[in-house]
Amino acid sequence: MPTRVLVPSGVLGLGFDRQALKRGVANRPDIICIDGGSTDSGPFSLGAGVSKYSRAATRSEWRDLMRARAEAGVPLVIGTAGTCGTDATVDWMHDITVELAAELGQTLKIARLYSSQPAERIITALEAGRIRPLEPAPAISPEVLSGLANIVALAGAEQIQAALATGADIVIAGRTTDTATIAALPLLRGDHAGGAWHGAKIAECGALCSTHPTSGVIQVDFDADGFTVEPLAETAACTPHSVSAHMLYENSDPYQLYEPGGYLDVRGARYTALDERRVRVEGSRWVKGAYTVKLEGARVAGYQTTILAILRNERYVKGARAWIERLSAFLEGEIRSRMGLEPGEAYTLEFRLIGVDAALGELERRQGDPVEVGVLGIVTATSQMQAAEIGKLINPFVLHYPLTDHEELPTFAFPYSPAQSDRGALYEFALNHVMDLDDPMSAFRLVVTEVAHGPAR
Amino acid sequence: MARLGDVVLKVRSKNAGPFWVTIDVFCGSPEVYARVVPALATGEVAALYRVEPQHLKRFDIADLSVIKFSLPRPVVQGSRDDRDMHGAQWAVLLEEADVRV
Numbered sequence: 001m002p003t004r005v006l007v008p009s010g011v012l013g014l015g016f017d018r019q020a021l022k023r024g025v026a027n028r029p030d031i032i033c034i035d036g037g038s039t040d041s042g043p044f045s046l047g048a049g050v051s052k053y054s055r056a057a058t059r060s061e062w063r064d065l066m067r068a069r070a071e072a073g074v075p076l077v078i079g080t081a082g083t084c085g086t087d088a089t090v091d092w093m094h095d096i097t098v099e100l101a102a103e104l105g106q107t108l109k110i111a112r113l114y115s116s117q118p119a120e121r122i123i124t125a126l127e128a129g130r131i132r133p134l135e136p137a138p139a140i141s142p143e144v145l146s147g148l149a150n151i152v153a154l155a156g157a158e159q160i161q162a163a164l165a166t167g168a169d170i171v172i173a174g175r176t177t178d179t180a181t182i183a184a185l186p187l188l189r190g191d192h193a194g195g196a197w198h199g200a201k202i203a204e205c206g207a208l209c210s211t212h213p214t215s216g217v218i219q220v221d222f223d224a225d226g227f228t229v230e231p232l233a234e235t236a237a238c239t240p241h242s243v244s245a246h247m248l249y250e251n252s253d254p255y256q257l258y259e260p261g262g263y264l265d266v267r268g269a270r271y272t273a274l275d276e277r278r279v280r281v282e283g284s285r286w287v288k289g290a291y292t293v294k295l296e297g298a299r300v301a302g303y304q305t306t307i308l309a310i311l312r313n314e315r316y317v318k319g320a321r322a323w324i325e326r327l328s329a330f331l332e333g334e335i336r337s338r339m340g341l342e343p344g345e346a347y348t349l350e351f352r353l354i355g356v357d358a359a360l361g362e363l364e365r366r367q368g369d370p371v372e373v374g375v376l377g378i379v380t381a382t383s384q385m386q387a388a389e390i391g392k393l394i395n396p397f398v399l400h401y402p403l404t405d406h407e408e409l410p411t412f413a414f415p416y417s418p419a420q421s422d423r424g425a426l427y428e429f430a431l432n433h434v435m436d437l438d439d440p441m442s443a444f445r446l447v448v449t450e451v452a453h454g455p456a457r
Numbered sequence: 458m459a460r461l462g463d464v465v466l467k468v469r470s471k472n473a474g475p476f477w478v479t480i481d482v483f484c485g486s487p488e489v490y491a492r493v494v495p496a497l498a499t500g501e502v503a504a505l506y507r508v509e510p511q512h513l514k515r516f517d518i519a520d521l522s523v524i525k526f527s528l529p530r531p532v533v534q535g536s537r538d539d540r541d542m543h544g545a546q547w548a549v550l551l552e553e554a555d556v557r558v
Binding site: 255362 | 479520525
């Protein structure tokens with residue numbers, strides 16, 4: 001059965017064209033799906049279990065989507081709620097939904113799909129040989145797993161289908177693959193499996209697959225042979241090039257995409273322009289495989305304090321490298337003698353030269369002639385208190401340290417006071433593994449609740 | 458010799474998950490693509506990014522006039538030594554590389 005999926009945006013919190021959304025609702029979609037997250041901003045969101053996007057931005061966009069859902073009378077699904085899809089961010093999204101249901105006078109059935117994994121479950125699976133590393137994977141052990149701040153498993157279409165089967169108006173899913181929410185209904189209704197996954201991949205970033213990426217709203221029609229994609233902003237168009245090029249985006253392999261239960265192969269895909277705005281795609285293939293889910297985990301890798309100074313004196317700008325080398329050696333001694341700490345295990349101190357090679361480090365090949373150089377000092381220690389203490393200890397030297405002995409003390413520019421800032425925990429990604437599952441729901445949990453503020457459902 | 462960025466339409470880079478970075482060279486036309494493919498030696502690109510050539514994946518995508526490279530990140534995204542959280546500035550190295558086209 002043909003299935004029309006409305007995708008309001010690549011991610012909730014980034015904005016979309018409201019008129020285009022209106023057009024999408026008028027086109028009578030079967031479901032509205034949006035992604036809530038990504039690993040792209042780094043491990044902090046997963047480690048801390050918080051959303052990257054502001055509550056205000058999320059709330060105002062979700063409000064529009066909840067109204068669109070009511071008007072369309074179809075399910076609204078968000079995947080990877082709150083950037084990282086931990087149980088805490090699913091509940092955060094649920095709180096916003098309940099608040100808005102009262103404000104909008106809506107009566108709703110809400111399904112929450114939880115993806116967080118207790119460490120014990122993963123340890124048991126590891127010991128049973130049911131966890132496999134992906135290249136390149138960090139080493140893991142039961143000890144490593146017990147020390148992770150958060151572990152999530154990426155749900156696929158099956159878990160979203162289970163959530164939809166509850167008859168929910170709104171599905172708030174924890175970590176899912178980017179494509180799962182969009183592919184779930186077309187697959188459930190028997191549309192072409194290769195087309196379902198491929199169309200979901202193309203639409204998961206919203207209008208990024210069109211000529212006007214920031215307009216957001218995309219509509220995908222799935223059927224027995226493939227899919228048709230159309231951007232709904234009047235200023236946007238999909239072309240065979242803009243659609244096929246999207247398979248490159250944030251993918252290490254442009255032809256194959258692994259999902260729970262198999263992989264998508266787009267080598268045989270044909271992209272045809274139906275008119276100036278719509279592209280038809282057929283020929284992609286779904287290759288069934290073992291049922292595995294990918295795991296993500298983050299752990300605390302220390303606590304940080306940073307300090308930023310700016311060198312503007314010509315001699316210091318030219319000698320910036322020599323200056324930080326001399327300063328680093330001196331500070332190591334100061335930290336050793338005053339705090340009894342050795343660099344390495346207890347702490348690290350790194351200076352990066354902004355304006356010289358701060359973005360690329362050793363890979364940098366160009367030498368410029370900067371007018372000023374920013375010196376970013378990064379302290380990583382085993383506790384925030386220790387990092388802050390080191391930050392304060394080095395502060396006067398970062399302000400005044402001379403390039404050579406026997407010269408008048410220089411003073412550099414500090415852009416703020418205090419000069420040092422505490423950054424809190426440094427999280428790092430600690431898993432690049434998959435876990436075998438016999439039953440897709442065995443690592444996921446569904447909770448269904450109702451709120452009643454308006455006319456009965 | 459020419460700077461690759463002056464020959465092609467665009468070079469972009471981005472994380473492909475926390476453990477990989479991917480670099481797309483958009484040639485802009487089949488003619489430019491045909492000239493750039495033989496001029497971009499995989500070994501030289503690997504050397505530019507200081508990665509073993511066997512760890513560099515290369516895809517020559519004629520339909521899109523795109524050459525794509527993927528490599529394991531030398532430091533995991535967001536870890537202490539990461540300098541570019543999104544891997545977005547890595548493209549510059551290739552953009553500024555000299556090629557014989």
